[in-house]
Amino acid sequence: MSQLTQGKSKRLMYVESKSGEIDGWSARIGWVTFSRSGRSIYYRDLVLKRLKGGGISGNYYSESTGQEFWVSGVKKRSTNAHWAEPTKIYIDPDALAEYKEIVSAT
Numbered sequence: 001m002s003q004l005t006q007g008k009s010k011r012l013m014y015v016e017s018k019s020g021e022i023d024g025w026s027a028r029i030g031w032v033t034f035s036r037s038g039r040s041i042y043y044r045d046l047v048l049k050r051l052k053g054g055g056i057s058g059n060y061y062s063e064s065t066g067q068e069f070w071v072s073g074v075k076k077r078s079t080n081a082h083w084a085e086p087t088k089i090y091i092d093p094d095a096l097a098e099y100k101e102i103v104s105a106t
Contacts, residue, residue, distance in 0.1 A: 009033060011073070012098050014080040015043050016087065018058045018068040022046070027081060029074055029099055030092035041071055078103050 011034075016027035023044070032043045041048040041060060048060040048069055058068030074080060081087045091099050 012095055012102065013041075013043070014070075014072050014074055014089070015046075015048075016058075016070040016081065018070060020067055025090040026087045027089045028092060029080065029089060030095045032071070043071075074099060074102050076103055076105060 010031050012029065013032045014027065014029050015022065015032065020026075022028050028043075030043060032041050034041060039050050040063075046069075047063045048071065049063050051059055051061055051068070058070045060069045060071050061067065062069065070082075072080065080089060
């Protein structure tokens with residue numbers, strides 16, 4: 001079991017594009033799935049690979065575009081975006097109930 005997957009095949013995660021948008025939003029909260037090795041994340045139509053040694057501003061990159069992304073677990077305090085770089089976050093409709101459950105469990 002890795003810290004990222006928490007032993008699950010799918011997990012609610014915060015996904016932020018560091019240099020663009022994801023379907024009109026700079027950040028989204030939604031369901032991601034993982035490769036068998038846990039080195040790749042699949043979100044919507046994105047295949048995100050772990051950046052070795054860390055990137056400039058992200059921890060994953062798009063295999064097809066090279067664009068960097070920040071991917072992390074959803075925080076109970078709803079403080080997913082970095083305080084120095086506030087951004088509007090879209091919560092996918094199929095993830096809203098789980099998101100509300102996570103943030104209300106404080």
